[in-house]
Amino acid sequence: MSIRRAGLSGLAIALCSLSPVLVSRSLAHEIxxxxxxxxxxxxxxxGVNDELSLPTFDSFKTGDxxxxxxxxxxxxFSKRITEDFAISFGSTYTxxxxxxxxxxxxxxxQNLETTFKYRVFKDPVHEFVMSVGLSVEWGGTGAQSVGADPFNTYTPTIxxxxxxxxxxxxxxxLRPIAIxxxxxxxxxxxNFTTTFGIDPDTGLSTADTEFHPRVLNWGGTIQYSMPYLKSAVVDLGLPDFIDHLIPLVEATLQTPVANxxxxxxxxxxxxxxxxxWxxxxxxxxxxALIPINRQSGTNVGFIAQLHLYLDDIDPRGIGKPIFGGPVQPASPFARN
Structure with a gap:
């Protein structure tokens, strides 16, 4: 799910020229x-799974x-149609x-978003998985006062x-590490939007054209799984709370590349x-949300989320693929 970051508020557009920063929301877990x-x-x-992220909350200062x-x-909300194909629906209030x-x-x-996602490869021996997807932001479904665009945006993703x-x-x-x-x-x-107006000083008509860039959304994570360390490497006898933690660092980046x-x-x-946890x-x-430069934000923000594994909560009901029987629940604790 994408939400608008720096440079998308309607009130700020009235004051200065702004640039959008898009950050993707996550919605699934995979084993x-x-x-x-x-x-x-x-x-x-x-991966693809039946899950619900609710709520996700963030707070930050924009780069305006x-x-x-x-x-x-x-x-x-993410729903599997088959074991390898899922559709998710997301909404954000700003x-x-x-x-x-x-x-x-x-x-x-913000605009409603839909993501179609298909898992194309899975190698349990080498713990490798790959999926492809298409996200659609439905233009005109959100409020322009908070930066929602009046046109659709399509994002194919690997x-x-x-x-x-x-x-x-x-x-x-190093075995508990994953990327x-x-x-x-x-x-x-x-491709562009032209806004017409009247110059208050001369009374003449004006036209302002904004080009909408094509943007490369890219990023990654590096994580160290304490559940994996305990169940698949060595049990250090740590407190149970620690054995449920996965520390990580993420990077979410956006680069305009065309138009x-x-x-x-x-x-x-x-x-x-x-x-x-x-x-x-x-x-x-x-x-924490640490901007990489002034245009990305002006202070350190934060984001927090409660995420429910529907395929584990109700594997034969709402957590079951529409076509096909229940599949292996995505347990976070490795099995030898």
């Missing part, structure tokens, strides 16, 4: 051999001049703080994940250190 890939908050993981405090509350005493804040829904459980015994302490990543290409349904006449080509995004039927996660 490959002994490897459990949790749902992460910055990018989507490489002057900056705007933005808070988002979002939810996303609160924008006032710019100053003369420009009030705004709030409203997702992958790799665990290091196949390392030799001499590197056994995930995604690369998407966002294609706006409209960039008015947007420029600067890469924006955040680096997100955080931690996930995983249970058998849900997980709780929190991360």
């Amino acid at each position: 490959v051999g002994n490897r459990f890939f949790p749902a992460t908050l910055g990018i989507d993981d490489p 001049i002057p900056p705007v405090r933005q808070r988002d509350v979002s939810g996303e 609160f924008l703080g006032p710019v100053d005493a003369t420009v009030p804040g705004a709030n409203g829904f 997702y992958f994940g790799k665990g290091f459980g196949d390392l030799p015994d001499t590197f056994s302490w 995930t990543g995604q690369v998407g290409y966002a294609i706006p349904g409209r 960039t006449l008015t947007s420029g080509t600067m890469t924006t995004g955040t680096i997100n250190p955080g931690v996930i 995983v249970g058998n039927k849900f997980q709780i996660a929190a991360e």
